[in-house]
Amino acid sequence: MRIDATYFKRFCLLCYQDHEDGYTQLIRFSNGEHYEEIKEDLNNLIKLGVKIESITTDGHKSILKAIKKSLPDALAQRCLVHIQRMCLLWLTRFPRHLAGLELRRLVLQLLDIKTDNDRLHWTQQLRLWHERHKDYLQEKTYNPQTGRYWYTHKLLRRSYQTIKRALPNMFHYLNNPKIPHTTNGIEGFFSHLKNHLDLHRGLTFEHRVNFIKWYVYLSNEKPA
Known part of the structure; x- marks a missing residue:
């Protein structure tokens, strides 16, 4: 799994995404990257049965602290980029x-x-x-x-x-090729999201949030 956040004018979007297929397991709208919220998100993913063996992150202190608390056995791979x-x-x-x-x-x-x-x-x-x-x-x-x-x-x-x-925590990926050594995939996802959102600059705050929810949902849809 990879975790990253991107910032908009009025909110922060946290994204929890599978590396292999790019499936977004969970998103959170917040005003920043906060330990208690990230810990809650990880605990919810665990309750849903999501198996997390490693998490690639940019190294934000709140994310690292939450991983250590909720997933003490998971590897925290730092994003080399x-x-x-x-x-x-x-x-x-x-x-x-x-x-x-x-x-x-x-x-x-x-x-x-x-x-x-x-x-x-x-x-x-x-x-x-x-x-x-x-x-x-x-x-x-x-x-x-x-x-x-x-x-x-x-x-x-x-x-x-x-x-x-x-x-x-920089080189876990050398022992497991399934562990991404960068968060480039999720950053690319954010970039495409913002490009699409820029086409609708007149949206209200509520509509922007709903747009993002629909974008994530449709991005997760896979062809049969």
């Missing part, structure tokens, strides 16, 4: 320091990891990168006006810490 996208944003296209250039190069290789040997090589390179640049990551800048210190290279640190925290 999301990790890559965020790190490239923080590292910028042209990092000024060697540490940023090297980490950016590693991030660009993420989607090329297809085997355990690839994973071992990549994680070793990440470890060696950290050994080379750990002192640089720890550099701090002092603000004489506030009397406080902060990390000088905070975006570089954020990129590394994002990867480090996600690392235990």
Whole structure:
């Protein structure tokens, strides 16, 4: 299964979707991604008899917390595209320091990891990168006006810490080809939904919600 959310002007749409056939098991209209609501959704899916062995997600804290609570035995696969996208944003296209250039190069290789040997090589390179640049990551800048210190290279640190925290759940897909390593499928679904909705810009809030419900229902219909 894959879980993702997309935001509209007045609400957030959460979607719980099978990976293999793209069937949408459940949707929720809310004002954000909230732990209690996601936990309730997962519990309802379990009660309906939906078997969930893994969930691919962008790593939102509320989703990860809900998975851990409701499905402690399920694998939480992190979306590699999301990790890559965020790190490239923080590292910028042209990092000024060697540490940023090297980490950016590693991030660009993420989607090329297809085997355990690839994973071992990549994680070793990440470890060696950290050994080379750990002192640089720890550099701090002092603000004489506030009397406080902060990390000088905070975006570089954020990129590394994002990867480090996600690392235990980045490569489950290597042991099970049925586990998607990205949420691209559901993001494509959201994109098509919004394109269709844009054709009806004059709809009221209630009609927009009903349009989405019908769109999901019809998308789930399979030819006999």
